[in-house]
Every structure is written in structure tokens, then in C-alpha cells.
Amino acid sequence: MNVCRMASIAVLIVLLNGCQAAPGTYPEGRKAAIEDAPVSDVKSVPFDLFALKVNYGDGKHNTFEARYQKKEHEEAEIKDKLNDADREGEEALNEMKMVLSELPVSKSEKESAVICNVLEAFNLDKGYDRFQLRVTWPDGTSKVYIGKS
Structure with missing residues (x-):
């Protein structure tokens, strides 16, 4: 029962936090990375x-x-x-x-x-x-x- 409760908590934490894609994986991530970069780099x-x-x-x-x-x-x-x-x-x-x-x-x-x-x-x-x-x-x-x- 303890193992089942811990597994449920782990699943809830993942669902509540959501999954984040690596920067640059999606166009939105790349765009955000460029917008956050200093002008001197862009x-x-x-x-x-x-x-x-x-x-x-x-x-x-x-x-x-x-x-x-x-x-x-x-x-x-x-x-x-x-x-x-x-x-x-x-x-x-x-x-x-x-x-x-x-x-x-x-x-x-x-x-x-x-x-x-x-x-x-x-x-x-x-x-x-x-x-x-x-x-x-x-x-x-x-x-x-x-x-x-």
C-alpha cells in the first residue's frame, strides 16, 4: 500500500508540474530563448x-x-x-x-x-x-x- 501511495503521489506531482519540453524543441521555445537573449547576442x-x-x-x-x-x-x-x-x-x-x-x-x-x-x-x-x-x-x-x- 505504501508503494501504491508513493506512485500516486509521483504521478500527481508530474501532472501538476506539467512536462516541459527542452528549449528549442518547439518553435515557441526557440522564440522565447531568442527573446530572452541579450541584444548583443542576437x-x-x-x-x-x-x-x-x-x-x-x-x-x-x-x-x-x-x-x-x-x-x-x-x-x-x-x-x-x-x-x-x-x-x-x-x-x-x-x-x-x-x-x-x-x-x-x-x-x-x-x-x-x-x-x-x-x-x-x-x-x-x-x-x-x-x-x-x-x-x-x-x-x-x-x-x-x-x-x-
Whole structure:
């Protein structure tokens, strides 16, 4: 009778807890795994280097700088003096990868279009005093974009 009672309890525990499939077994499990992964593991960036600096007047308190670099590993840093919100490490990498993975910057695009797209992507005002951007693509091609108001 003890064995029967223990078997019944074991069956009840399994039924109450339900069976869980291994991650990736079903599309829902895979989708959940991707959604729970850090952005830095999911998004790919089409640049090896993206170095941006935008000035709004004189002084360091009027600048926005963002840098992404891919060498042995990916690194990112954001120095947002406009909003006093600097970010480093995983936080900066996640933000940069989200923005850069969807940023339409091609080698043949006009400088004015690139500047406009970058300002929009980073939610920056178009009334800048100086804009500097250096981009390097994986094939080694490098381009510098400079804008002044």
C-alpha cells in the first residue's frame, strides 16, 4: 500500500508540474530563448567601427559621442553629455547594436543622407554645430562624414 501511495503521489506531482519540453524543441521555445537573449547576442552590426561625435555649441557638456568597435570582441561606449547619461559595457553594446543593426548607412549613400539618418537613429537634434562620423565596414572600406551647421 505504501508503494501504491508513493506512485500516486509521483504521478500527481508530474501532472501538476506539467512536462516541459527542452528549449528549442518547439518553435515557441526557440522564440522565447531568442527573446530572452541579450541584444548583443542576437543583433548583428554591419560595421567593424562606428565612431560618432556631435557637438551642439562649445563645451564638453554639449556633446554626444557613441563608439562601436568589433575586433576580437565587440565593444561600445556612449557619452551623452546632453542628457548626462553615459553608458558602458553591456548596456552600451545592447543600445548600439539595436541602433546600428537597423541604421541604413551604405558606402555609396550621400553624406547629407547619412548624417540625417544617424541623427534620427540616435534621436539627436538636427541643429548641431559639428558632426563627425567614421565608419569602417568588414571589407576594410572606411569613410568619414563631416557636417557643420
